[in-house]
Amino acid sequence: MDRSDFWRAAAMVVLLAVFMAILSFIHRRPVPRLITDAPAVSAPDDLSAELRRCRALGPEDAEDPHCQAVWEENRARFFGRPARPLSPQAAPATPPANATEGDKRP
Numbered sequence: 001m002d003r004s005d006f007w008r009a010a011a012m013v014v015l016l017a018v019f020m021a022i023l024s025f026i027h028r029r030p031v032p033r034l035i036t037d038a039p040a041v042s043a044p045d046d047l048s049a050e051l052r053r054c055r056a057l058g059p060e061d062a063e064d065p066h067c068q069a070v071w072e073e074n075r076a077r078f079f080g081r082p083a084r085p086l087s088p089q090a091a092p093a094t095p096p097a098n099a100t101e102g103d104k105r106p
Helices: 003-028 046-057 065-078
Strands: none
Touching: 046 065
């Protein structure tokens, strides 16, 4: 074996070792996490609680002004506009005691 063949083989072994070390380093790096501005879907907020409350009221209270505002805020949030925080409101009052059966809606 010639001296130049020896150095050529040694250079190939060194290059192969460097290549393997680089590949090992590339595959060991942790994957960078993607940072999003969107909040988690499962995070409850005041608007979600109000939407659930308004949905539970049923069709007879569909014209409740607070619920209409809540649904408008939900549409604004869906289309990307910032939603205003809404303060929770108690359920609507029960009908007056002197109301007759004819006054109630079907």
